Every structure is written in structure tokens, then in C-alpha cells.
Amino acid sequence: MAKIQMETPLVEIDGDEMTRVLWPIIKKKLIAPFVELKTQYYDLGIKNRDKTDDQVTLDAANAIKKYGVGVKNATITPNQARVEEYSLKKQWKSPNGTIRAMLDGTVFRKPILVNNIKPGVTSWKKPIIVGRHAYGDVYKNAEIKTRTGGKAEIVFTDTQGKETRETIMELPGPGIIQGIHNTNASISSFARACFEYSLDQKIDCWFSTKDTISKRYDETFKLIFENIFEHEYKLKFETMGITFFYTLIDDVVARMMKSEGGMLWACKNYDGDVMSDMVASAFGSLAMMSSVLVSPHGYYEYEAAHGTVQRHYYKHLKGEKTSTNAVALIYAWTGALKKRGEMDALPQLCAFSEKLEKTVIKTIEEGYMTGDLAAICNPPAKKILDSNQFIDTLAQRLKDIL
Numbered sequence: 001m002a003k004i005q006m007e008t009p010l011v012e013i014d015g016d017e018m019t020r021v022l023w024p025i026i027k028k029k030l031i032a033p034f035v036e037l038k039t040q041y042y043d044l045g046i047k048n049r050d051k052t053d054d055q056v057t058l059d060a061a062n063a064i065k066k067y068g069v070g071v072k073n074a075t076i077t078p079n080q081a082r083v084e085e086y087s088l089k090k091q092w093k094s095p096n097g098t099i100r101a102m103l104d105g106t107v108f109r110k111p112i113l114v115n116n117i118k119p120g121v122t123s124w125k126k127p128i129i130v131g132r133h134a135y136g137d138v139y140k141n142a143e144i145k146t147r148t149g150g151k152a153e154i155v156f157t158d159t160q161g162k163e164t165r166e167t168i169m170e171l172p173g174p175g176i177i178q179g180i181h182n183t184n185a186s187i188s189s190f191a192r193a194c195f196e197y198s199l200d201q202k203i204d205c206w207f208s209t210k211d212t213i214s215k216r217y218d219e220t221f222k223l224i225f226e227n228i229f230e231h232e233y234k235l236k237f238e239t240m241g242i243t244f245f246y247t248l249i250d251d252v253v254a255r256m257m258k259s260e261g262g263m264l265w266a267c268k269n270y271d272g273d274v275m276s277d278m279v280a281s282a283f284g285s286l287a288m289m290s291s292v293l294v295s296p297h298g299y300y301e302y303e304a305a306h307g308t309v310q311r312h313y314y315k316h317l318k319g320e321k322t323s324t325n326a327v328a329l330i331y332a333w334t335g336a337l338k339k340r341g342e343m344d345a346l347p348q349l350c351a352f353s354e355k356l357e358k359t360v361i362k363t364i365e366e367g368y369m370t371g372d373l374a375a376i377c378n379p380p381a382k383k384i385l386d387s388n389q390f391i392d393t394l395a396q397r398l399k400d401i402l
């Protein structure tokens with residue numbers, strides 16, 4: 001079979017540790033034999049970010065703006081321990097945070113379901129998709145840790161130079177203060193991205209904040225969502241037979257546990273960060289989750305929702321076998337290739353990506369999987385595969401059907 005040709009390159013963003021080990025194997029065994037891969041490669045491994053003073057992260061985000069679609073590997077967000085481990089110049093910021101801030105947008109995380117792994121929440125029958133606002137709030141904050149007591153204020157100077165002040169607290173002793181922000185423009189595009197996603201997938205949209213406590217900040221999110229829904233989406237939702245439902249975050253959490261799933265849960269940045277991990281884990285594994293950043297300007301970044309799997313990497317370095325699940329990384333590639341195929345009108349590329357996804361599902365459903373899934377699957381796994389064996393099994397099966 002002739003290899004599928006691509007037109008526009010994918011922006012390929014490499015990362016760290018175990019996921020960096022798996023990345024080239026996935027490319028070599030599951031994609032390159034079938035697709036004449038065209039990529040623009042950016043090395044966001046921690047050493048190269050340090051070497052380039054993080055310029056490579058900005059370059060990668062700009063490349064996504066230029067080409068439209070990126071695929072990103074998991075990367076280390078350095079803490080103090082990492083600064084020492086890699087002798088870094090400084091504690092570089094989260095590359096995901098930097099890229100999301102540059103592209104704006106919403107991250108959609110969708111569990112990948114297989115019929116031999118039942119969700120931890122027994123009522124869940126369909127995937128719960130978390131739509132996480134990927135801009136602002138605590139991810140772009142200013143913080144002060146005080147050594148003494150004192151007056152903490154919030155000050156806004158408008159474009160005319162007029163100041164608005166509000167006292168946060170008269171601190172009686174040492175304490176902590178934090179300032180966060182969001183913009184109406186970003187919240188509006190978050191709302192539209194969620195409503196568009198609901199329409200595209202024909203699923204209800206649930207949105208939650210804590211507007212009873214945060215009467216201006218969170219209430220603004222609520223009002224913007226309601227306003228955009230009313231004026232732009234109400235009719236479309238009615239025609240499609242789907243609904244938009246707003247309630248408090250605590251209420252959604254309680255209802256979610258009793259629901260059968262099948263909705264988009266639009267979450268503020270922090271809620272989405274935390275809840276998507278909970279949802280992923282309840283559906284089986286962090287590695288069974290696809291994740292895409294959809295920017296209002298029409299850019300897409302596909303990624304794995306999990307981290308660099310540090311513990312497995314240290315085992316790998318000692319020469320021991322690992323059983324790291326490559327599914328989320330594979331779905332990052334298939335998602336990106338499918339989107340590239342749609343944009344460049346290459347149906348073969350889309351069809352290939354779907355075949356690879358189906359192969360992954362079928363292989364696991366037939367009992368061949370990595371250890372994380374074997375621990376929770378029923379009926380029991382036929383064979384627990386190590387990291388390489390799992391990819392080799394997929395490669396063989398893919399060859400057989402293509």
C-alpha cells in the first residue's frame with residue numbers, strides 16, 4: 001500500500017521522561033509505515049527549554065498559530081526538585097500554561113471507553129467530557145507571602161488612570177495574598193467553544209461556578225454563558241434536542257455522581273484541571289483520556305492528559321521493563337492527524353486515524369493491555385504487555401487490517 005501523503009506539517013512538540021521514550025516508538029511503528037509524516041519538530045524536553053531560556057516553548061506555540069494543528073507530548077513542569085535534578089537555570093513555567101495562554105481556548109478531555117473496563121461510578125454509562133477553560137484564574141496569578149501583618153488591597157487602574165480599590169483583608173499577622181484575573185473576551189470564547197462542542201457531539205452542556213460566593217468574578221462567567229446561549233445558541237440547541245444547564249459547582253458534583261454521563265461539563269480552569277483527573281481515573285486510567293485544546297482562532301493542540309510518568313521512567317533508566325500505557329499518546333497523534341486531514345481535505349488521513357483508534361480499542365477489548373488496565377479490567381486480561389509489546393501488538397494488528 002502506498003503511504004498516505006500529507007500537505008501541511010503538523011507541529012510536533014516533544015517532551016520528557018517516559019513519554020519521551022514512547023513518542024518515537026509510536027511514530028516509527030504506528031504512523032510512519034502508513035503515513036508520509038510531515039512535521040515541524042520542537043523539543044520541549046526540559047534540557048532544551050532550559051538551554052533556550054524557554055524560547056522554544058514560545059516558538060512551538062507560534063508554530064501552532066501558523067499551521068493550525070499541533071501534537072504535544074507530556075512535559076515536566078519544574079519544581080525545586082527538578083531544578084536540582086536537571087541543574088536548571090530557573091524554575092521554568094508550565095509549558096502547557098504558556099501555550100494555553102498564547103492560544104487561549106478550551107481544553108476538552110474525553111474518556112476513551114472500552115467494554116471490559118467499567119467506570120468506578122456504576123451509574124456512568126456514557127463518557128463525561130470535561131471542557132476546561134484554559135485561560136487565566138490561578139494559572140496566571142500574582143501572589144504575595146507576607147512576613148508581617150498589614151493591609152491587603154486589590155487595586156485596578158483603568159486606561160484613564162482612575163483607580164478602584166477594595167480591601168481584601170487587614171491581616172493580623174503573616175499570611176498569603178493572591179490576585180487573579182480573567183477577561184470577558186476569553187470567557188466568551190470559552191462559552192462559544194463549549195456550545196459548539198455540544199452541538200457537534202449532540203450532547204447536553206452543563207456549566208458550573210461558585211457564583212453564590214464569588215458574586216462578581218464567578219457571576220460574570222455565569223452571565224456571559226447565559227447571555228451567549230440566549231442570543232446565539234438557544235434555537236440551535238432546541239432544534240438538536242439538547243439542553244444547557246447551569247448550576248452551582250457543588251450541585252453539579254453531586255448530580256454527576258448519580259447521572260449516566262454523556263454530557264459536556266464546562267469547567268472553570270482550576271475546576272477542570274482537578275475534575276478531569278477525577279473523571280479520567282473513575283473511567284479507568286489517566287492514560288484512557290483524549291485531550292485537545294480548541295482555540296477560538298481555529299487552532300488545535302492535541303495532547304495526552306497525563307504527565308511524564310516519572311516513576312516508570314526511573315525504572316526504565318535502571319533497565320527494568322515498564323508497562324506504560326501509550327493510549328493517550330496515540331490518541332493525541334490520531335486526533336491531530338484527523339484534524340489535519342479535515343483541514344487539508346485528506347479523507348485517507350482521517351480514515352487511517354480512525355482505524356488506528358479502533359485497533360487500540362479492539363486490542364484492549366480482546367484482552368491485550370498494559371498493567372494499569374489489567375488491574376481493573378473484567379473479564380481479566382489475557383496478557384499483560386510491557387510498553388513495547390503493547391505498541392508492537394497494535395502495529396501488527398494495524399498491518400493486518402490496512
Ligand code: NAP
Pocket residue numbers: 073074075076077078096286287303304305306307308309310311312323324325326327372
Ligand atoms: P503522571 O506522569 O501523570 O503519573 C502519575 C501516575 O499515574 C504514574 O506514576 C502512574 O501510576 C500513572 N500513570 C500516568 N500515566 C500513565 C500511563 N500512560 N500508563 C500507566 N500509568 C500511568 O504524573 P506525575 O508522575 O505526578 O508527574 C510527572 C511529571 O509530569 C511532572 O514533572 C509533572 O510536571 C508532569 N506533568 C505534565 C503534564 C503534561 O505535560 N500534560 C501533566 C501532568 C503532569 P503508577 O506509578 O501507579 O504506575
Ligand code: MG
Pocket residue numbers: 273274277
Ligand atoms: Mg490536572
